Amino acid sequence: MGEEFIKVEHLKKYFKVPAGTNHAVDDVSFAIQKGETLGVVGESGCGKSTLGRTLIHLLEATDGNICFKGQDITHVKGKELKKIREKMQIVFQDPYSSLNPRLRIENTVMEPLKRSGRFHSKAELREEATRLMELVGIDERLRMSYPHELDGGRRQRVCIARALALNPEFIVCDEPVSALDVSIQAAVLNLLKELQQQMGMAYMFVTHDLSVVRHISDNICVMYLGQLVEKSSTKELFSNTLHPYTKALLSAIPSTDIHRPMQRIQLKGEITSPINPRPGCRFASRCPYVQEKCHQPQILEEVSPGHFVSCCRNKEIG
Amino acid sequence: MSDHKKEIFLSVKDLNVIYTQSHKVVHAVNGVSFSVPKGTTLGLVGETGAGKTTIAKSILRILPDPPAKILSGEIWMDGEELLKKPEEGMLDVRGQKIAMIFQDPMTALNPLMTVGDQILEVLLLHNNYGREEGMKRAGEMLETVGIPAERYGEYPHQFSGGMKQRVVIAMALACNPELLLADEPTTALDVTIQAQVLDLINQLKEKFRTSMILITHDLGVIAQTCDNVAVIYAGKIVEKGSKEDLFDHPSHPYTKGLFDSLPSLAGDDEMLHPIAGMPPDPTNLPQGCAFSPRCPYASEACREGDIPMQEISPGHFCACIRKGGLK
Numbered sequence: 001m002g003e004e005f006i007k008v009e010h011l012k013k014y015f016k017v018p019a020g021t022n023h024a025v026d027d028v029s030f031a032i033q034k035g036e037t038l039g040v041v042g043e044s045g046c047g048k049s050t051l052g053r054t055l056i057h058l059l060e061a062t063d064g065n066i067c068f069k070g071q072d073i074t075h076v077k078g079k080e081l082k083k084i085r086e087k088m089q090i091v092f093q094d095p096y097s098s099l100n101p102r103l104r105i106e107n108t109v110m111e112p113l114k115r116s117g118r119f120h121s122k123a124e125l126r127e128e129a130t131r132l133m134e135l136v137g138i139d140e141r142l143r144m145s146y147p148h149e150l151d152g153g154r155r156q157r158v159c160i161a162r163a164l165a166l167n168p169e170f171i172v173c174d175e176p177v178s179a180l181d182v183s184i185q186a187a188v189l190n191l192l193k194e195l196q197q198q199m200g201m202a203y204m205f206v207t208h209d210l211s212v213v214r215h216i217s218d219n220i221c222v223m224y225l226g227q228l229v230e231k232s233s234t235k236e237l238f239s240n241t242l243h244p245y246t247k248a249l250l251s252a253i254p255s256t257d258i259h260r261p262m263q264r265i266q267l268k269g270e271i272t273s274p275i276n277p278r279p280g281c282r283f284a285s286r287c288p289y290v291q292e293k294c295h296q297p298q299i300l301e302e303v304s305p306g307h308f309v310s311c312c313r314n315k316e317i318g
Numbered sequence: 319m320s321d322h323k324k325e326i327f328l329s330v331k332d333l334n335v336i337y338t339q340s341h342k343v344v345h346a347v348n349g350v351s352f353s354v355p356k357g358t359t360l361g362l363v364g365e366t367g368a369g370k371t372t373i374a375k376s377i378l379r380i381l382p383d384p385p386a387k388i389l390s391g392e393i394w395m396d397g398e399e400l401l402k403k404p405e406e407g408m409l410d411v412r413g414q415k416i417a418m419i420f421q422d423p424m425t426a427l428n429p430l431m432t433v434g435d436q437i438l439e440v441l442l443l444h445n446n447y448g449r450e451e452g453m454k455r456a457g458e459m460l461e462t463v464g465i466p467a468e469r470y471g472e473y474p475h476q477f478s479g480g481m482k483q484r485v486v487i488a489m490a491l492a493c494n495p496e497l498l499l500a501d502e503p504t505t506a507l508d509v510t511i512q513a514q515v516l517d518l519i520n521q522l523k524e525k526f527r528t529s530m531i532l533i534t535h536d537l538g539v540i541a542q543t544c545d546n547v548a549v550i551y552a553g554k555i556v557e558k559g560s561k562e563d564l565f566d567h568p569s570h571p572y573t574k575g576l577f578d579s580l581p582s583l584a585g586d587d588e589m590l591h592p593i594a595g596m597p598p599d600p601t602n603l604p605q606g607c608a609f610s611p612r613c614p615y616a617s618e619a620c621r622e623g624d625i626p627m628q629e630i631s632p633g634h635f636c637a638c639i640r641k642g643g644l645k
Contacts, residue, residue, distance in 0.1 A: 043508035043509070043510065043511075044479070044508055151596060152366075153596075181365040181366050181535060182365075182535065182537075182576060182579050182580055183365065183575060183576065183579045183592050183593040184592065185579070185592075186579035186580075186581070186590035186591065186592035186593075187590075187592035189581065189590055190589050190590055190592065193588075193589065208508060208509065210509075211580070211581045211582065212581055214581065215581035215590065248510055249509060249510060251513075252509040252510045252512065252513040253509055253538060254512070254513075254516070254536065254538030254539045254541060254542045255538055255541060255542070256537045256538050256541045256565065256577070256580065257541070257565075258541045258561055258562065258565045258566075264513055264517070266513075266514075266517075267510050267513075267514070
């Protein structure tokens with residue numbers, strides 16, 4: 001049986017807060033194959049960033065399993081964790097705050113190389129750093145610049161170079177383009193795609209922007225308040241949207257087609273709190289199709305091969 | 319911007335604004351002219367640093383001077399030249415006739431004041447309301463934007479981002495302004511909440527016939543809310559016209575580039591088409607067309623002298639030396 005590259009089962013991440021327990025990630029399961037991109041979409045506070053961070057061990061999981069190439073890494077520590085970290089990297093949303101303002105960009109890229117202990121001389125380090133910067137399209141002449149001298153797009157390229165330094169097999173991209181202007185965003189998205197084709201890494205691409213996620217992902221998970229409400233291949237999700245939340249999300253994107261007026265699904269109310277949530281569908285408070293049975297616990301059901309949805313009314317409202 | 323003799327409410331003529339920073343001069347706005355007919359919405363699109371917010375702040379005259387300086391230009395509103403008005407006179411304009419919605423609702427509200435009182439403050443300053451009456455009106459304004467009046471006494475931190483932005487909108491609309499400047503009003507919000515706020519702005523515009531300038535970098539937002547559009551690059555308007563002109567026949571290479579770089583929800587293109595290069599350094603703008611270093615169609619002639627605006631079809635202007643732009 002082919003082993004899944006990354007397999008996540010019933011992953012939970014809870015935070016204790018004064019008002020109770022924040023169920024940031026609540027029973028999430030999915031798999032990512034080698035070289036593919038999984039998009040995770042949802043609105044702010046739905047737990048998508050927490051999910052990404054828990055996956056690569058920046059946060060310790062509360063419950064559940066994370067398997068990386070067949071090895072259970074949920075609770076690895078010390079040396080073993082260090083070894084796994086080399087294989088899993090992250091690119092953060094804000095290139096303004098994720099770079100050390102006092103390090104020249106060359107040093108930023110060299111930092112992980114030094115840590116790996118694989119390079120023995122300054123010249124070797126520098127050579128590798130130059131190769132990485134070339135790979136992400138940073139001019140040689142900018143090597144000695146500080147982050148504040150670069151624009152957002154270039155800074156994000158530096159972050160990508162740093163993430164690539166140790167030849168990772170998996171990269172979590174946490175909203176890597178949402179702080180960038182559209183013309184620059186397009187260039188960074190292209191770069192990520194090219195790098196994937198060259199090196200065969202798997203990505204988990206966390207974003208709130210559906211048009212971006214559609215462009216870059218093979219499969220998509222839609223999250224709402226810590227839970228997966230729908231997951232399927234990208235094509236299937238956009239052609240056969242099932243969950244009322246996914247539908248609302250899709251209809252809310254302002255279209256640039258001025259001749260087709262938007263048919264927006266109006267959502268009433270605000271996102272409810274993930275602190276001590278009640279059982280049942282968490283979207284029920286805003287859902288236009290809500291019924292009594294929605295307040296019962298929901299299961300993520302496979303409605304067609306590879307297409308999962310967590311809505312007890314998906315067949316009626318299809 | 320339209321050929322009909324519509325009543326022009328606001329017109330900006332040849333506005334030039336600079337910022338001085340340690341002996342460097344940033345040319346933020348360079349000869350911008352546009353007008354807004356009454357009751358319509360003008361969208362200003364452009365990238366970070368293009369000068370969109372500077373234009374809005376010039377209209378309200380709230381640019382910090384120094385470092386900012388309005389070098390020349392005229393801003394006419396309802397037959398009055400705002401740039402010539404004494405400072406005291408502007409106090410009646412700001413908040414009363416022109417109101418502004420800022421980008422970030424988290425920082426636009428006073429965290430130590432209840433939301434109701436923040437709306438009340440505007441009302442007491444500009445109207446002859448008594449406290450009692452003002453509070454009633456502030457409560458009504460909250461209801462208008464879909465927040466129950468009972469939440470008058472709550473503080474900003476008790477509201478979500480979308481609700482805070484609605485409080486900011488309620489505050490801006492409290493005195494029935496004739497012109498609303500909305501600076502990226504939905505950029506900090508989630509899409510479903512953004513949709514609610516855009517609907518609200520559209521409804522209120524219809525109800526009160528407010529004229530509006532909407533600043534955004536999101537072409538989708540423009541498509542859903544504006545009547546006319548002006549595209550700004552390096553402090554200059556490179557193309558302007560009706561929404562239909564711009565979306566159906568984008569003519570300036572920069573406008574075209576913006577549309578092409580969007581990942582589409584329908585398209586299946588493998589790769590996106592970014593605009594090559596970077597926006598120019600505003601302290602050192604290139605000669606001629608500022609977009610020419612990035613423009614795939616540029617020739618020698620683009621780098622010589624000023625590129626004038628041409629009217630390529632009635633009401634549709636484009637600043638490109640190619641005849642009719644790319645049309």
